[in-house]
Amino acid sequence: MAIDYPKALSDRIQQIPRHFIYLLLFGVVVWQLLAPIRMPIVPSHPSQGVYDAIAAVPDDKIIIITTDWDASTQAETGPQTQAMIHACFQNHKKFAIMNLQPPMGVKLANDLAQEAAEEYGAVYGEDWCNWGYKYGYENVLMSMAKNIPNAIGKDFYGTPVEQLPMMEGVESVKEVGLVCIVTGLSAMTEMWIGLIQGPYNIPVASAYTAVMAPIYYPYLDSGQLQGMLVGAKGAAELESVVARPGKAVAIMNVQSWAHVLIILLIILGNVGFIFARRARQP
Amino acid sequence: MDFAGLLQRLFPTVETAATLYVYLAVSIVVSAIFIFMLHTLLGPRGRRWLIAAVTFVAGLFFGLEYFYPVAGDPAKNFLTDWIEPVSVMLSVVGAFTVGLGIYSLFQVHGRNVAQRRVGWHNSLAFFVATFAMLVFTLWEYYLHLPQPLPEVLPWPKVVYEVLFNGMFAPLQAATFSLLAFYIASAAYRAFRVRTGEAALMMAAAFIVMIGQVPVGSWLTSSIPTDSSLAFFRLERLGEWIMSWLNTPAQRGIIFGIAVGALAMSLRIWLSLERGTFFSEQS
């Protein structure tokens, strides 16, 4: 038979029942998803770097956004791509979407770009275009370095790219001002850096899932990457820079609240522990 | 001599289906006789010796290929071409143990149903789920539906979709997501300043955890990113802990287990293991 003796407050906050913690977490997540109270987001150095790199592209050059991701990493890479597209439109930079791996990537990115284009009144072919999925990895990049219209051929809709107004004067990578890599796959960055960034000195900025990001910090340190978005956090930071809070901001806001909850619980437990210990040692 | 060639010489391909079945039947009979002869001719010592010999040869085969000198491009030695087919054969042999696992499940749940034990209806649900998944996964597989999928799906495909995407995948995702609750309550309970060790663990967890969410970056955002104090920005401090305190400690563990696993492998390979399993006869 367990008898419930009245407990001191310091003991009680040390022994919050687990069900209560579960309920708190559940409540916080549901509440913040339905009626969010935004916690501050301050862009970190690498995320700001992505925006600055986009803003710094000369007006006569285009940006390539290569979207090597599909549904499996969409939760992180989708908002990253979207925020980059917003950054391009806001700074009136022309960009082209393309990718080398999962063919799905250009389709998903195309939907995001179309949605944003409507918002800014941008026109396909003039302000942005989609080069589509190009098979051949290194070979594509090597031939792009020499002659982009030849290497790309037709765009996502089947139009030869040299017929697009924005492609006027775009011969080779020399007319590319920035490459933005958004990827859930390793080896893509190495390929672009090895074949485009290194030989032709074209700036590169990138976005990765949180899991794969750590291996690319050295490239950031060495200046081979101008900036880098890390997972949903990076996407949220860029979303806040372009003032288009979307899915990533919503998710990171819930994350912030959940983390604050856990940290408060830890602090509460320790406060109880310290007071209880003091009470026992007169 | 390459692997395929040797197999071809030892086991020449047969021409017609009829001869194939004859060969198969004869192989089964001959194998049965061979196994029976092994069983009757070998005494306990002979069996032990044979088991040790098989273990040794299997280990030697995989190990020697790595350490034996190689030549040519791609670099090869006399065992290299054998590694892949032998691994496939082992995986096929191992696949036949699935029956044992399923037998174990059927044994436990079959008894529950047969004896109407407490909760027998759960065991019945188990059987229904097993057979439904087995039948419709195979059915869907042999429908060989064209891609893209037709507008109107055949009903077995619909059932498969509901079983897989409506039950199996959500059950996986929901169970996985239980970890959010468990990690919150484990953090609350475990991170107390009871001992110096616990306090260190808590401090590290605290900084890394908060450094990952936007609210953490915000807390120390007043420290300029280019000052020498930038090191103390929470997200930087978290990264520093991860890569310069966590990595070497993990390496220390990994070196230890490398040697430990090497010793275990050697004992297994040379049948030196004593005092644990499969060693009492010696």
Next chain:
Amino acid sequence: MNPDLFILWAAAIATLGVYTILYRENPISRLFEHIFVGLSAGYLLATTWTLNLEGKWWNPMIQDKKWYWIFAPIVGLLFYFIYSRRLGWLARLVMGLFFGAAAGTFFRQFFPIFSPQIYACFKPLGPQPGMSVEGFVFEVILHHWIFVVILLTVLSYFFFSVSHEGRFGRGLGRSALLGRWFLMIAFGAMFGNTVMARISLFIGRIRFLLFDWLGSLIPWFAQRGL
């Protein structure tokens, strides 16, 4: 027939069913546990055939007429002799094959896995040419020195056959204690580093329940999700 509505409801019910285990193990969670185990057993059986045996074993044996593949099931079925007292040693024979392969596979992996880990520890401890004092403190001391000290103290913790007595032993004991502290810091960091990933799984499930499932019934919820 469109399966989407069935999938939506089945997924919502399954998710809620699993979540009841948070209260305690109960009849509902037990039912879903059995369904889950059953589904995975059926899937295992089916995919063992479709992904493994059909392509790697049956087709080569029957279509390509490589009849030696008949020996694979014969060897595999030796496992089943564990249920026989007299023939049990035959099961051990095939287990011996797998044990040997496990050991040999580890020998193969030893250097590919561990060698990079070893040479990645070779951190320079002295100042590099052209380095400022500040650079030396931040780049070398805060990174490389700490790295090497932690590595060595942690390794010293894993010496089991040396007593922590005597002059050498006491030194090792102190180093081991320090190593244990560093281990705790590392474990804390790993714990903290995992929290976000786990919570994002839960956020994903709640988004599904609120915006997709409840949203399909009550439009207010669906609007919140946009």
Next chain:
Amino acid sequence: MANLEHANWFLRVLFLGLSCIVVASVLLAQRGREMFIRRIPGLSAIEEAVGRATEMGRPIFFSPGLDSINIVTLQALAILSYIVRLAAQQATRIIVGLRSPTVFPVAEEAVREAYQAAGRPENFHSEDIRFVSDEQFAYALGAVGIMSREEVATNFLFGAFYAEALILTENGRALGALQVAGCPEPTQIPFFIATCDYVVIGDEYYAASAYLTREPTLTGSLVGQDICKALLIALVVLGVGLATATGGADSFLVTWLKGG
């Protein structure tokens, strides 16, 4: 040519050296040389944990991790074998939950043999060695179901664990089981520390069978492992020294270790 697809002469010598040290110390120990092993708290707790189940008259749950047959799993089975012998002597039931079908027959055979070695072959029940599921999270739910329905007093988790580890131990804890866990890979250790009563960390896992059985072969192997670790430390110290001397450039040692 630098790659690790095959060994170069340096790696061959290093591997042969490490192997010879281990095998030599095993053979020395078998000849009867006394070896010392320091106390390892997590492993000392195993006896207490089995005793608790005996006192309470409730079963023990053991999981040998999620991997198929590899070195980690074989070590888990070695620990299982010791625990079964201990439990068999005290007539305490032990339930093993398995994830890999290939490990299933091996575990069954190892447990049967351990009961025999303990002189209690009649206490072995085949249905207590259970294949749960090969799907990671179905395994976790199934194992939690076993813990709760069988009202286990003690949980042993030894082997390769992944994300599901916390599901097992947090529920085991809520059910009031005494938990001892060990995993060589560090990733799940933080969660074991947070939820289990005793945790076996890193190489302690491979020291377990020597520590528990005090079998000369295994203690000898443990001494050999320590010598190997000292050798690795020497290698690292040499490498750090060379890196310091060259200001961070790749030394010959790095080239050799890279397989060049």
